[in-house]
Amino acid sequence: MLELEVGLSHYLVLSAALFIVGIMGVLIRKNTIVILMSIELMLNAVNITFVAFSRFLNNMDGQISVFFVMAVAAAEAAIGLAIAVAVFKRFHGINIRFFENLKG
Amino acid sequence: MLDQLVPVMILFVVTVVFAGGLIFLTAIVGQKAKKSEVKLMPYECGLPGQESGSTKIPVKFYLTAISFILFDLEVVFLYPWTLVFAENVQALGGPLLISMGFFMGILIYGLIYEWRVGGLEWD
Amino acid sequence: MSLIDITFYILALTTFFAGVAVIAIPNPVYSALCLAITMIGVAGLFFTLEAYFIAGVQLIVYAGAVVIMFVMVLMLFDLKHEKKAFSKGLFSMILKIGSSAVVLASIFSAIYLTISAKPRLEEVNTDAIVAAKGLALQLFTKNVFAFEVIGILLLVVLVGAIALAKGKGGTHA
């Protein structure tokens, strides 16, 4: 099963591994900003799959969706951080448990 | 692809080895002075530093970082646009201008809003 | 084991281990720097996939803007070293690791079963500028609507971030 010649499945295995590392990060860590970072990790894993399929199927749609995933991920990181800073100012700590008493 | 990626890696290793090696060399060759407590204190230009625990650093910087990300995305979307615009101006000039005009109009409005609301002020 | 495979394995291993380091290291500033290494590794992987323009954009947007924001904010918070960085509870920990393992196993089996023809990665050496032009042409003709929605999304995020930042004083108001 294990060929050393790099093919499409190698990229998919790597992106799956990165995706799982991202999920673990969200589940395990308590610091909000590290959770945001592991979400960025998951989005990057998705980007690798997009580009790998776009390269092996010779069609540009994969790379365009990578463009949009990057834009949305950057926007999400910006807002996530703004909320984390607002919580830090109020509770002097950015542990995930402070987020339970957000209104609404 | 390879004759671009391999040189970048070689050069990265060469720079790290060169700069790191020289810094390591000075660690070996440099003077060995006795470790005096005062010398190792962080440089507070004379006044003994009051370790006041967590420092009060104005949080203004993260708003600059956020607006930088958003306008950087705008610049990044402009790069492919210039390629398409420069090449087929006759065929697609009009619709391209309108679509990018709308996109940049929104972000220029964002900049004006941030300016008016005082997001760009520095205390 | 041609040179392409060696570069792929170097980049893949650095990306994966930097990714694991992001969630493994208690001190958040170190994990932010490991995230930067992951982003640069992913940009290198895009290079091996001959998606040159996307690799450049990844370097500019992710490694050069998003992670710098993370590093700056973490340095601003100046958190003392976090002792309890990981969530407590042995049972919940086992549950979490177990569920991730199940998801991982299903993904690996899916990859192994479905990828019947194993296409090899041989160098097509497409010209980068021509590929970027093709990408850009498709971006601005077929997906123009999504492009405008991204503009509106950026405006909404900007207004939201300013509203959140209206609070007074520094980090310890």
Place this chain on the structure above:
Amino acid sequence: MGSDLVEVSINTIKMLAIFLMMIQAVPMLVWVERRGSAFIQRRFGPNRVGPLGLFQLLADAVKFIFKENFVPKNAVKFLYLAAPVLALIPAALTFTAIPLSTPVEVASFELFGQSWGPYVFQFRGFEMNIGIIYILGVGSLGVYGLLIAGWASGNKYSLLGAIRASAQMISYELALGLSIVGILMIYGTFDLVELIGSQTGHLQFSFSGKEYHVGFLPNWGIFFQPLGALLFLVSAFAESNRLPFDLPEAEAELVAGFHTEYGGFKMLVFFMGEYGHMMVASALFAIFYLGGYHIPFVSVDSVKEFFLSTEMFGTSTLASLMTALVFHLSLLFKVIFLLWVFVWVRWTLPRFKYDRLMSLGWKTMLPWALVNTIVTALFIYYSKVSG
């Protein structure tokens, strides 16, 4: 890197030579800066060691090597030592991607009983096909060196200095990116060699059908994008933390900002990084706006014919090598002039206050860069379409 072993090894040696060229240029620049500032302030610069003080920098380098390697108390040892190297890497990776001159064609020749085929060697570190996007991407990584240096030296003031320096660098990176968009729109390519190629001959442009020829001006980018050139230069100053934008490391303000705790050779590596960024910025300005390695009204072939006619450089290999050197000198001359502008501005203009500096970046540079992009787009649209 080419196919057979010879080509790969020659390309690697060429890349390392260009990297060493950048590292070796730093003491020369420090010498130019110290003599230049002395000239501006009507005093003698270093003139003790060697003729005109040229070996002063060699003496400094040796002195730095023997200084004590000092790590402050609450510094993070590994990152504290790694920060200068991180500050140098982006400068090194971008300088070697810049095309320095015309390619050198080597005809096939007989050596060691084997015939080596004809080669074409690019006169640059390595050939990067997305040119400017790679340079911008790696250039934006330069902020990490500052942040880690400020944070790892465990000193409150250096952390604040590092955050102020990085906030300044990212604000001016926007204006830099946008000013480049103007030039890309006119030449329509990312590759720097193509961009230089389209700046030859005399200034000519077509506006709605009619051709305009300006005989005496070279076809440089600066005449198409004067505002873009100004914006690029000013943000290049801010990117390399040069005066009047070097507030975060100004002695008076924050006690030398992020490199307060650094001394000895680590400080020299920071200088290498800063001067490296300066060289990259001036080389890019020369490529975008001053026609790169082209000499105004002299074409590459005429210089080659001239060298072919002389008997000393008769063979085609030597002739193409000499033409490459001549054109490399023309780029070098432009870069040295721009580096002199860096030094000249540093010792004449006063330093900005921090809020003025940030508001200049966000409230004047960015809007003007947006205006420049919009005007260029409309100009191209009307010049091409209604014709």
